[in-house]
Amino acid sequence: MKIERLELRLLKLPLVHFFETSFGRIYDKHFIIVRADGDGVSGYGECVAEQDPYYSAETNDTVWHIIADFIAPRVLGVEFAHPRDVFPALKPIRGHNMAKAAVEMAAWDLFARVRGEPLARTIADGGTPRERIASGVSIGIQDSLDDLAGKVAREIAAGYQRIKIKIKPGWDVAAVDMIRQRFGAIRLMVDANAAYTLADADHLAELDRYDLMMIEQPLDYEDIADHAALQKRLKTAICLDESIHSLADAREAIGLDACRIINIKPGRVGGIGESIRLHDLCATHGIPVWHGGMLESGIGRAANIHLSTLPNFSLPGDIAGSKRYFDPDLIEPPIEVAGDGTIAVPTGPGLGVSIRTDRIEQATLRSETFELGTLKSALPAGLNVRT
Numbered sequence: 001m002k003i004e005r006l007e008l009r010l011l012k013l014p015l016v017h018f019f020e021t022s023f024g025r026i027y028d029k030h031f032i033i034v035r036a037d038g039d040g041v042s043g044y045g046e047c048v049a050e051q052d053p054y055y056s057a058e059t060n061d062t063v064w065h066i067i068a069d070f071i072a073p074r075v076l077g078v079e080f081a082h083p084r085d086v087f088p089a090l091k092p093i094r095g096h097n098m099a100k101a102a103v104e105m106a107a108w109d110l111f112a113r114v115r116g117e118p119l120a121r122t123i124a125d126g127g128t129p130r131e132r133i134a135s136g137v138s139i140g141i142q143d144s145l146d147d148l149a150g151k152v153a154r155e156i157a158a159g160y161q162r163i164k165i166k167i168k169p170g171w172d173v174a175a176v177d178m179i180r181q182r183f184g185a186i187r188l189m190v191d192a193n194a195a196y197t198l199a200d201a202d203h204l205a206e207l208d209r210y211d212l213m214m215i216e217q218p219l220d221y222e223d224i225a226d227h228a229a230l231q232k233r234l235k236t237a238i239c240l241d242e243s244i245h246s247l248a249d250a251r252e253a254i255g256l257d258a259c260r261i262i263n264i265k266p267g268r269v270g271g272i273g274e275s276i277r278l279h280d281l282c283a284t285h286g287i288p289v290w291h292g293g294m295l296e297s298g299i300g301r302a303a304n305i306h307l308s309t310l311p312n313f314s315l316p317g318d319i320a321g322s323k324r325y326f327d328p329d330l331i332e333p334p335i336e337v338a339g340d341g342t343i344a345v346p347t348g349p350g351l352g353v354s355i356r357t358d359r360i361e362q363a364t365l366r367s368e369t370f371e372l373g374t375l376k377s378a379l380p381a382g383l384n385v386r387t
C-alpha cells in the first residue's frame with residue numbers, strides 16, 4: 001500500500017446538543033478529516049483533536065502542523081506492507097498521537113478498501129469479528145438535575161446498554177443519587193475528566209454506595225501513582241482514559257493496580273495499530289476494555305465500531321447513534337442503535353459507509369493537499385527521515 005496524496009480539511013459542524021465536560025461546554029465541533037489516495041482509491045481518517053488543549057495537549061492547529069511538516073513527508077510515496085506499520089514508521093516524532101492516528105486511520109481504510117473487505121476483517125487478522133457491538137451513551141453536564149433526568153430517560157428508552165454521566169466537583173454525588181432513585185439498577189458509570197485530586201478521596205468514596213460500573217479518570221491526565229493510591233481507597237473500579245497514552249503507560253497502570261478497566265481511544269494512543277496492541281495487552285492481564293468516544297462524525301464513529309469488534313472490548317462503548325451528535329451526519333446511512341442497544345458493524349469495504357463529500361465540502365473551513373514532489377514543506381534541510 002502506498003499513499004500518493006494526502007488531503008487535510010478542517011471542518012466545523014454544529015452539534016445537535018451542546019456537550020459539557022469538566023473542561024467546559026462546546027456547541028460546535030471543529031475537527032480535521034484526512035483523505036489518503038493511493039492505488040486508485042481513497043481512505044478516510046478523522047482526527048479527534050479539538051480546538052483547545054483541554055482534553056489533551058494537541059489541538060487542530062498542532063495536528064495540521066505535525067501532519068504537514070513531519071508526517072506527510074514520512075508516509076507519502078512509502079510502501080507499507082500493512083497499515084500496522086505506519087505508527088512504527090512515525091516513531092521519530094514524539095507524541096502527537098492524534099495527528100498520527102488520523103493519518104493511520106486513513107491508511108487502514110485505504111488498505112481495507114483495496115483488499116475489498118470491511119475494516120473489522122482487516123483488524124481481526126484471521127479471527128472472526130463480531131457482527132454487532134454494544135452501545136452506551138455519555139451524557140454531558142446539564143443545567144439542572146431535571147434536565148439530566150430527562151436525558152437519562154430518553155437514552156434508556158432508546159435502548160442504550162449503559163449510561164455514563166460526566167461529573168465534576170459540585171455535580172457528582174447528587175446527580176448519581178438522583179439517577180439511582182429515579183431509574184433503579186441501570187448500568188451506570190461516571191467520568192470526571194481529571195477534575196479531582198487525591199484530597200477528594202473521601203468524597204469520591206461516597207460514590208461506592210451506588211454500585212457504579214466504574215469511575216473514569218478521576219485524577220490528573222498524566223497521573224498513574226495517585227490513581228493507584230485512590231483505587232486502594234475505593235470499592236468502585238477505576239477506569240483510565242486520559243492517563244493512558246501508550247502501551248508503556250498501560251503496563252505501568254496495570255502493574256500498580258491504578259485501574260481495573262481501560263478506555264481505548266485510537267487518537268489517544270496513536271492509532272488503530274496501537275489500539276489493537278493495547279487491547280491484546282489488557283486481555284493478557286485480564287483487564288476489560290471498552291471503546292471511548294470523542295464526539296466523532298460518522299467517519300470516525302464507523303472506524304470505532306470496526307475496532308470494537310475485537311473480543312476484549314467486553315463492555316459497552318461510548319459509540320452512540322449519529323443523531324445524538326450531527327444531523328445530518330457526514331455519512332449515509334447514519335449510524336443507528338437498535339432497540340437492544342447494539343449497532344450493526346458496516347459490511348462494505350473499508351469503513352463500510354458512504355461518505356457525503358458534498359457535506360464535507362460545505363463544512364470545510366480550510367483545506368490543503370500534499371503530494372510527493374510538491375510538498376510545501378519537505379523535511380527541514382539536513383534532517384533525514386530516520387528509518
Ligand code: OSB
Nearest residue numbers: 055138193292293294295296318
Ligand atoms: O472523556 O470520554 C471522554 C468527549 C470529548 C472528550 C472526552 C470525552 C468525551 C466523551 C464523549 O465522553 C463520548 C462520545 O463521543 O459520546
Ligand code: MG
Nearest residue numbers: 191216217241
Ligand atoms: Mg473519558
